[in-house]
Amino acid sequence: MDATAVDKQAVTIRMPQVWLWLIGVGTALLGFGAGFGVGPLVRALSDLIGSAPAPLRLAARLPTVWAVPTLTLLGAGIGAWMAAVAHRESPVVTVAAGHIAIHVDGAGLQVRRDRIDAVFTDGRDLVALDAAETELIRVRAGDLSAEHLRAAFDRFAYPWRGTTDPREADFTPWVDGTPDLDEAAHALLRTRKRALADKHPGAAEQALDDLRARGVAVRDRKGVQQYRRRSHPHHPEAPEA
Numbered sequence: 001m002d003a004t005a006v007d008k009q010a011v012t013i014r015m016p017q018v019w020l021w022l023i024g025v026g027t028a029l030l031g032f033g034a035g036f037g038v039g040p041l042v043r044a045l046s047d048l049i050g051s052a053p054a055p056l057r058l059a060a061r062l063p064t065v066w067a068v069p070t071l072t073l074l075g076a077g078i079g080a081w082m083a084a085v086a087h088r089e090s091p092v093v094t095v096a097a098g099h100i101a102i103h104v105d106g107a108g109l110q111v112r113r114d115r116i117d118a119v120f121t122d123g124r125d126l127v128a129l130d131a132a133e134t135e136l137i138r139v140r141a142g143d144l145s146a147e148h149l150r151a152a153f154d155r156f157a158y159p160w161r162g163t164t165d166p167r168e169a170d171f172t173p174w175v176d177g178t179p180d181l182d183e184a185a186h187a188l189l190r191t192r193k194r195a196l197a198d199k200h201p202g203a204a205e206q207a208l209d210d211l212r213a214r215g216v217a218v219r220d221r222k223g224v225q226q227y228r229r230r231s232h233p234h235h236p237e238a239p240e241a
Helices: 017-049 054-060 064-089 146-155 183-197 201-213
Strands: 003-007 010-013 092-096 099-104 107-112 118-122 125-129 135-140 216-221 224-229
Touching: 010 146, 017 054, 017 064, 054 064, 092 146, 099 135, 107 135, 118 146, 135 216, 183 201, 183 216, 183 224, 201 216
Parallel strands: none
Antiparallel strands: 003 010, 010 092, 092 099, 099 107, 118 125, 125 135, 216 224
């Protein structure tokens, strides 16, 4: 199940297991079809461009009676790997009366309910803001049901704001050197862009944390960083007793 009542104090939302099965079954079916079609495909490519990729040529040499089970198993194996990656990278969101907890790819985050002034989905992201409009949470949650998220937050009377960022119009595509950001913010955005391109998520997350501390919220849209500045002054929280 994708939404599970853990107890009277919490609801957990996760990727539906059926999606993982569909990935595995879908790639196995593709492999099954490829077993019948690889020979004609290689011949067509050879006629069109004079050659075909080596793995396709190798598969085309197999008799159909061997190509079909071999490529079906290969497709199933690729599907199992893809499902494992999707499961690892999909967040698990637990909503309780006193906090939100998020676990994804071995890392965890917990935010107290009294810090949250707004929670909503923004494209594929789940976002929570505090009273100063600082992002407390922004996590990819496109694999989770928006309806189940809304129901969980409504259950505990969180300030659910729907499926659009309340400050949507304030986001601007980042252009290096624009005068509305200081050089330190531009340097952090450059660092984050390089880290994402080089697949260094830890460095990208650190740059994002530093930008948030400076009052700059960042999101990604079609490979472009978009940002907005915090409109309200930030008042550090008093130390907890």
